Amino acid sequence: MLANGRPYLAIPGPSVIPDQVLRAMHRASPNIYTGELHDVTASLIPDLKRVAATEHNVAIYIGNGHAAWEAALVNTLNPGDTVLLLATGRFGHGWAEMARALGIIVEVLEFGMQDAVDLAQTEAALRADTEGRIKAVLAVHVDTSTSIKNDIAGIRAAMDAAGHGALLMADCIASLGCDAFEMDAWGVDVMVAACQKGLMTPPGVAFVYFNDKAAAARVKVERVSMYWDWSPRVAPKEYFQYFAGTAPTHHIYGLRAALDMIADEGLPQVYARHAVLAEAIWAAVETWGVDGPLKLNVADAPHRSHAVTSLEIGAPHGDQLRAWCEETAGLTLGIGLGRSPAAGYFRLGHMGHVNAQMVMGLLGTMDAGLKALDIPHGRGAVEAAALRIAKGA
Ligand SMILES: *Cc1c(COP(=O)(O)O)cnc(C)c1O
Numbered sequence: 001m002l003a004n005g006r007p008y009l010a011i012p013g014p015s016v017i018p019d020q021v022l023r024a025m026h027r028a029s030p031n032i033y034t035g036e037l038h039d040v041t042a043s044l045i046p047d048l049k050r051v052a053a054t055e056h057n058v059a060i061y062i063g064n065g066h067a068a069w070e071a072a073l074v075n076t077l078n079p080g081d082t083v084l085l086l087a088t089g090r091f092g093h094g095w096a097e098m099a100r101a102l103g104i105i106v107e108v109l110e111f112g113m114q115d116a117v118d119l120a121q122t123e124a125a126l127r128a129d130t131e132g133r134i135k136a137v138l139a140v141h142v143d144t145s146t147s148i149k150n151d152i153a154g155i156r157a158a159m160d161a162a163g164h165g166a167l168l169m170a171d172c173i174a175s176l177g178c179d180a181f182e183m184d185a186w187g188v189d190v191m192v193a194a195c196q197k198g199l200m201t202p203p204g205v206a207f208v209y210f211n212d213k214a215a216a217a218r219v220k221v222e223r224v225s226m227y228w229d230w231s232p233r234v235a236p237k238e239y240f241q242y243f244a245g246t247a248p249t250h251h252i253y254g255l256r257a258a259l260d261m262i263a264d265e266g267l268p269q270v271y272a273r274h275a276v277l278a279e280a281i282w283a284a285v286e287t288w289g290v291d292g293p294l295k296l297n298v299a300d301a302p303h304r305s306h307a308v309t310s311l312e313i314g315a316p317h318g319d320q321l322r323a324w325c326e327e328t329a330g331l332t333l334g335i336g337l338g339r340s341p342a343a344g345y346f347r348l349g350h351m352g353h354v355n356a357q358m359v360m361g362l363l364g365t366m367d368a369g370l371k372a373l374d375i376p377h378g379r380g381a382v383e384a385a386a387l388r389i390a391k392g393a
Contacts, residue, residue: 003330010362011334012144012174012308012349013197017254021200024257025250032247038239040256041247047259048207051176051199051267052191054183056211059233062248065173068192068206069095070102072169074228075208076136076190076217079103083136084125084166086117088150089143090338095171096138107134113339116303117150119158126162135217136167136190142175145338147310147347149179149303156187167214173197177262178274178307178351189214195251198307200258200352205251261353272393274306277350277359280385281309284363288370290378293317297345307351308334315344317375322346324369331365356389 009016030037048058061067073095077083082105085096096106109125111117117139126134137159142149152170159168169190172181177198183191190210196203208230210218218224218231232241239247262270282304288294297310313321318336325331336345350359363385370377 002328003326005330007330007332008358008361009332010349010358011332012347012351014203015197015200015349015352016354016358017202018200018258018261018353020261021254021257025202025254027250027253030249030253032239032249037247037249037252041239041242041252044252044255044259047263049209051259051262052172052181052183052193052209053185054191054209054211056184056209057215057230057234059208059210059230060242061206061208061233062204062243062251063206064196064203065171065192065194065206066094066098068173068194068208069098069171071206071208071228071230072190072192072210073099073102073104074224075210075221075230076167076169076214077102077104078220078222081105081135082107082133083138084109084129084134086122086137086139086150086155087111088115088117088140088148089113089146091143091145091171091173092138092140095140099138113146114148114297114299116148116298116300117155119151119154122155123158123162126159126164126166129164132165134164134166136169138169138171140171141181142172142179142305142307144174144308144347145310146297147305147308148298149175149305151303152181152188153186160187167217174307174351175305177270179305180271183209184211195255195258197351199255200261201251201254205248205255269393271306273355274350276389276391276393277354277356278304278306278309280356280359280388281348281350281363283384283388284366284381285309285311287379287381287384288367288377292370292376292378294370294375294377307349309348309350310345311347312345313375315341317344317373318346319343320373321366321369321375324373325365328372329365329368331362333366360385360389
């Protein structure tokens with residue numbers, strides 16, 4: 001009964017889709033041969049580069065984040081090459097599985113489910129590679145299962161300190177447009193992203209950014225399938241080469257609207273909004289945790305994402321709370337992905353088109369759920385969040 005009304009999908013992707021994006025997509029199929037669609041597609045490129053703070057290349061694929069993962073690997077690495085995975089949470093391992101399936105050898109530096117990449121260990125691992133076997137370092141900026149945020153610039157500094165020439169490849173699928181990221185300034189060679197998280201567009205297009213060093217690696221790859229090859233996609237002689245076939249017509253319009261919204265708000269303001277909302281959530285969780293099982297997964301605040309928050313609550317409370325919020329209040333929370341037992345964890349997505357009233361509603365609903373389910377919790381969590389919101393950016 002109380003769930004009737006506008007539902008709120010507060011999971012870490014797909015994220016809330018703005019009405020502006022939905023409206024932009026609600027149109028008749030455009031002419032794909034000539035005209036407006038071609039201009040709109042070309043207009044996306046500089047804006048996609050702007051949100052990643054890069055002057056280099058971006059290739060667009062019809063696909064999800066997994067497509068971008070695969071594209072990044074097949075354009076830069078040969079079977080038999082070795083990569084180093086800096087593993088924090090679940091998603092890096094997913095990328096590594098894909099690499100192994102392509103015949104790439106993966107060395108793993110494991111940092112577990114609560115800690116960020118340790119830069120000294122990273123530097124030591126690279127120093128130990130005296131023969132230069134490691135061709136690429138794979139790191140996830142924000143791991144969506146644990147909400148760990150890694151210091152990507154620090155990883156580059158560790159690589160440089162070790163004098164190692166590997167490519168730095170970053171997964172920014174969960175962070176692009178939420179947590180500050182600067183591809184060029186941070187020395188990232190390849191970056192993967194997708195449209196359905198901070199970019200507020202329905203799942204369906206993904207991005208592979210790459211610089212000149214990565215483009216040089218591409219030349220040395222013996223075989224890249226015509227479909228996955230990024231080269232024609234960034235320098236198309238014919239329009240169809242942007243997507244190796246039919247364009248993702250409606251996504252192009254949706255993404256155009258989303259990028260306009262980010263430009264109108266201003267990227268620094270977008271980051272500041274995400275930061276304040278995340279801090280309000282942390283304040284609430286810390287208050288609940290004073291007298292009960294709820295706790296933030298990541299203890300160290302600078303290593304917490306501003307786009308997603310992973311919480312521990314103890315089984316079966318995670319599943320119970322998610323079910324209560326959805327059935328009773330129309331609020332869908334994220335599952336305890338990659339955790340054991342999964343029912344002891346859950347996640348909050350607060351990426352993209354999310355504002356203060358939504359986060360206050362999310363926290364107020366969770367507070368009601370804790371009370372309804374008799375899950376012990378400290379009092380005053382909503383108040384703590386309100387105080388953080390009241391302080392502003
Ligand atoms: C969502 C996500 C992925 C996977 O993206 P899909 O679109 O589901 O394929 C990979 N890495 C990170 C960090 C993510 O957040």
